[in-house]
Amino acid sequence: MLARAKEWARAIKRDVVALWIAARDPRTPRGAKIAAGAVAAYALSPIDLIPDFIPIIGYLDDVILLPIAIALIVRMIPNELMDEYRAAAMARSGRPASRGAMIAIILVWVAMAIGLIGWLAPLAAVWLRS
Numbered sequence: 001m002l003a004r005a006k007e008w009a010r011a012i013k014r015d016v017v018a019l020w021i022a023a024r025d026p027r028t029p030r031g032a033k034i035a036a037g038a039v040a041a042y043a044l045s046p047i048d049l050i051p052d053f054i055p056i057i058g059y060l061d062d063v064i065l066l067p068i069a070i071a072l073i074v075r076m077i078p079n080e081l082m083d084e085y086r087a088a089a090m091a092r093s094g095r096p097a098s099r100g101a102m103i104a105i106i107l108v109w110v111a112m113a114i115g116l117i118g119w120l121a122p123l124a125a126v127w128l129r130s
Contacts, residue, residue, distance in 0.1 A: 015070050016043040017089035020096055022077055025085070032076035039069045041101035049105050 023037035052058040
């Protein structure tokens with residue numbers, strides 16, 4: 001069972017790199033290219049939108065949502081192209097990183113923090129007057 005889980009994890013990692021390659025190939029259908037680019041960017045980002053240290057939901061994106069998204073996008077790409085992208089991903093040394101996705105995630109965090117502060121500020125003002 002452990003060997004099967006390790007093989008599945010390797011296949012997911014390979015497919016993420018294959019999707020990164022697919023997003024840059026002009027032969028990839030446009031919808032698949034956009035989806036592949038978004039998912040690969042998120043998967044290759046050094047940080048997560050939902051940090052892993054948050055109990056249960058921290059791993060939700062890594063263990064459930066990301067593999068489902070990858071599987072759906074792989075189905076959008078013709079088999080011949082996907083086989084080619086997988087072979088290129090296996091031949092590639094190292095893993096690409098997505099700094100653009102990291103910046104986007106940080107911007108989402110900042111926007112959420114500003115929204116939270118804006119929402120809590122009136123409550124804090126009322127509480128401090130009491």
